[in-house]
Amino acid sequence: MKILIIGAGGMVGQKLVYKLLEPNFNAFNIDEICLFDLYLPKYKDTRIRRVIGTVENSEILKEFSSERFGLIFYLASVVSGEAEENFEKGWNVNLFSMWNFLSALKVEHLNSSRKYIPKVIFTSSIAVFGSPFPDKIDDEFLCSPQTSYGAQKASIEILISDFSRKGFINGISLRLPTICVRPGTPNKATSGFFSNIIREPLNGKKAYLPVDPSVRHWHASPRSAVNFLIHAVSLETFQLENRRSLNLPGVSCTVEEQIESLRSIAGQKAVDLIVPKKDLSIQNMVKGWPKNFSHLKASQLGFKSENNFNEIIKIFIEDDLN
């Protein structure tokens, strides 16, 4: 099988590549993994092909379509903070690039005698939901994004669903929880602080907390994110019952509970490195974010996450802490 990963240079993308290259990973019988992003690390595995570029280049997207990858992970995205700052860029890169890509896949599907219906796994987000909402969001709750990033994810979900319904692709949108603990340096995602307050203290560094500790949010580890992506490949259309966008499992906890987990694992010394520093604009954005999900359907379909925040910290220590 030939696999294409668009946005393979991001944090989840890199972890997905490592997972696919693990010696004992043999789910897909992989011939080639083509990686596409603005930046990509190097890999020694001969099945890897690296292509540097941007999804704003519709010609490259057309070339990819003509290569007929059987499985496509679409992870590329302008992140939430940047999409909010730069309205044009957010809509162009997030929505219109996806439109161009899906249209190119459709042309390939229609123009050939040899049937082509690629599986497309798209990383959506819980940012498709907006307040007011119930404490626990169920599988039938409406999308009403209150950020441009969420609006772009929700629009793409609709495209993926309609292109799939017409039979041009076989797509699924995974509404990832906020991925925590993110390794590396902070990016422009507004949700970054949920990771910063764990990662930085575990590295002996200070971290700023811009919101009240009572803020409740919805998390899963990077390891779970990769498992979600891989599990989604195995799903059959009939299992989805006309719903190609899934709320995934995760851990609902407050910032205070996150800090308690940190204390229980790394002690008061780590917790002392968290410095409260209110940021009203972040506090206001976070107010419109979901707190908890029932995720009945995704669980029935076999998706699994961590059970509590302690597990999330332990996975960070195992997988990413130097």
Place this chain on the structure above:
Amino acid sequence: MKILIIGAGGMVGQKLVYKLLEPNFNAFNIDEICLFDLYLPKYKDTRIRRVIGTVENSEILKEFSSERFGLIFYLASVVSGEAEENFEKGWNVNLFSMWNFLSALKVEHLNSSRKYIPKVIFTSSIAVFGSPFPDKIDDEFLCSPQTSYGAQKASIEILISDFSRKGFINGISLRLPTICVRPGTPNKATSGFFSNIIREPLNGKKAYLPVDPSVRHWHASPRSAVNFLIHAVSLETFQLENRRSLNLPGVSCTVEEQIESLRSIAGQKAVDLIVPKKDLSIQNMVKGWPKNFSHLKASQLGFKSENNFNEIIKIFIEDDLN
């Protein structure tokens, strides 16, 4: 006030124009009504300006933006049957023209020292919903369109909401029930038969019924549609509570109940003109359409429709039957 009606040549558009021109209608203190469509009837009122063209022409949309209409009704749409037949055309005319128009309005908003935030009333549709759904859809139920037309309407709703949240426009999307009884000749809307089986017999003509009489659906009269559009203008942003897409009131009834209403008003002779002629493709599309709504929020906001199908037929006889 200067008003722009995009899609003014359609059935609802024409009725809206007539309403605005009524001698005793003085809600908006109208200086000008600019009508835009592929086809437009002529009007004697000097406040009317007619512009013939298509929303696919983004230059015209830019010119309209620079004219700073205070109130814009956006009714233009490729209808459901055509959007399903011609995938490219549906997405281009419905979604991308709206994107071009909203972007032009945003440029006007940002480029000037004199504040410009037009009110935009968009006619969405209950086609944003797709099965499986409950018998009665509430205000918080998810959009999961099962037609391209519905997917396009749902995508536009997201755009309208995000452009409004950023303050570029002040938009509302009205999810109109199926408008019934449509006057004139049938168009390519798949839902046309709901009107045909009433209008044609009342005109002494045969009408074909492509679905089972047990099919239940959601209706409102053209007169209600116009009233919805005008009532929406008066709503303030704070009343919407972050939800700019509204499920409107209507009448839930089966085709059988429609036929009973026809019988009670026009007798068995009229009913005898309805000829059952199953069409599987229509039957399958209609299966995915909503049956009933709770419309709590819209009712609280003052939107009103008919109470039963008899009233809907009587309005057709009063307003449209020759």
